[in-house]
Amino acid sequence: MRFIRVDPISFDEDEIRTAAEIIRRGGLVAFPTETVYGLGADALNEKAVRKIFLAKGRPADNPLIVHVSDVDEIHRIAEPNRVALKLIDEFFPGPLTLVMKKKKVVPAATTAGLNTVAVRMPSHRVALKLIELSETPISAPSANRSGKPSPTRAEHVAEDFGDEVDIIIDAGKTEIGLESTVVDTTVYPLEILRPGAITKEMIEEFYEVRDVKKAKIARSPGMRYRHYSPSADVIVLVGDSFKEEMIELAERLEKSGKRPGIAAMKSSDISGFPVYDLGESLEDYAERLFDALRSLDRICDVIVVEGVEEKGIGAAIMNRLSKAGKIYRV
Numbered sequence: 001m002r003f004i005r006v007d008p009i010s011f012d013e014d015e016i017r018t019a020a021e022i023i024r025r026g027g028l029v030a031f032p033t034e035t036v037y038g039l040g041a042d043a044l045n046e047k048a049v050r051k052i053f054l055a056k057g058r059p060a061d062n063p064l065i066v067h068v069s070d071v072d073e074i075h076r077i078a079e080p081n082r083v084a085l086k087l088i089d090e091f092f093p094g095p096l097t098l099v100m101k102k103k104k105v106v107p108a109a110t111t112a113g114l115n116t117v118a119v120r121m122p123s124h125r126v127a128l129k130l131i132e133l134s135e136t137p138i139s140a141p142s143a144n145r146s147g148k149p150s151p152t153r154a155e156h157v158a159e160d161f162g163d164e165v166d167i168i169i170d171a172g173k174t175e176i177g178l179e180s181t182v183v184d185t186t187v188y189p190l191e192i193l194r195p196g197a198i199t200k201e202m203i204e205e206f207y208e209v210r211d212v213k214k215a216k217i218a219r220s221p222g223m224r225y226r227h228y229s230p231s232a233d234v235i236v237l238v239g240d241s242f243k244e245e246m247i248e249l250a251e252r253l254e255k256s257g258k259r260p261g262i263a264a265m266k267s268s269d270i271s272g273f274p275v276y277d278l279g280e281s282l283e284d285y286a287e288r289l290f291d292a293l294r295s296l297d298r299i300c301d302v303i304v305v306e307g308v309e310e311k312g313i314g315a316a317i318m319n320r321l322s323k324a325g326k327i328y329r330v
């Protein structure tokens with residue numbers, strides 16, 4: 001596996017060219033986006049797409065997101081309706097994925113046999129340049145092994161994969177830290193299949209959005225599987241006096257022979273346990289969450305995490321935590 005380090009903003013096109021050639025030849029490239037690192041292959045090459053599923057250990061019935069670098073490319077692979085076109089206009093490029101009717105050029109392996117395709121135009125310059133130089137849309141799931149927290153640093157990708165990946169483009173930490181919002185535009189009211197940094201509130205400025213019932217989640221097959229799980233148990237505490245409760249819980253766990261760790265915002269007053277600071281704002285929290293889970297997982301067997309209010313990006317944070325562990329209101 002090769003590793004190339006680039007500046008996320010002022011890189012040279014030639015630094016990306018080798019990786020683009022690998023995509024064109026049907027190989028696997030791990031690359032940064034503004035959300036998390038992706039594990040990319042030529043979306044229109046069935047054999048290349050199969051390699052993604054193999055490397056990740058991903059069930060074949062879980063479709064991939066197809067990444068494009070311009071609007072024309074969207075029309076090549078999908079049939080956006082009026083609503084999708086408006087959302088593209090408002091939010092692309094950015095951390096939003098739209099499920100639309102698919103065109104025939106997209107192989108069944110990419111969409112797991114569905115007649116829809118999920119499309120996203122990332123805003124990360126390195127990702128856009130890679131897609132452009134590859135001259136093909138790139139299908140990419142998050143570059144973690146199935147079940148592990150998504151990678152927000154190139155080191156996370158290297159941790160999960162060995163030689164299955166041909167090259168990793170390292171552009172440092174990702175800015176947002178949680179995967180894109182997935183919206184189904186083939187139904188109205190629209191349905192958010194996965195919450196993210198483009199919030200329900202932001203989409204509701206334009207269209208009606210319905211909360212997706214658990215049963216419907218089947219439409220986004222990925223949401224059925226266990227996710228974001230470190231090997232350690234994850235206990236999430238939500239409420240008013242959670243800080244004291246977190247420390248008390250950690251103390252109890254330690255007495256029972258466990259090795260607890262704590263992930264909390266503004267955590268400077270917590271001591272006596274391994275602590276990962278989740279920052280001052282919900283944006284800091286989102287950016288750091290997956291690294292916190294991975295880091296504490298190395299030294300702890302139980303991770304006690306501060307929960308947040310399910311508003312704005314808080315909804316996405318709580319969605320990921322609910323998949324990583326158990327949530328308790330205190």
Ligand code: TXA
Nearest residue numbers: 035038063064116117118141142179180219220221222
């Ligand atoms: O931020 C992101 O979206 C990252 C970066 C790399 O772009 N990618 C990512 O991909 O998170 P992945 O494969 O980990 O998650 C894709 C989600 C899954 O829950 C999948 O089931 C859903 O999107 N999805 C993909 N195609 C779909 C489709 N046609 N209909 C419904 N859901 C779909």
Ligand code: MG
Nearest residue numbers: 141142150179
């Ligand atoms: Mg994923």
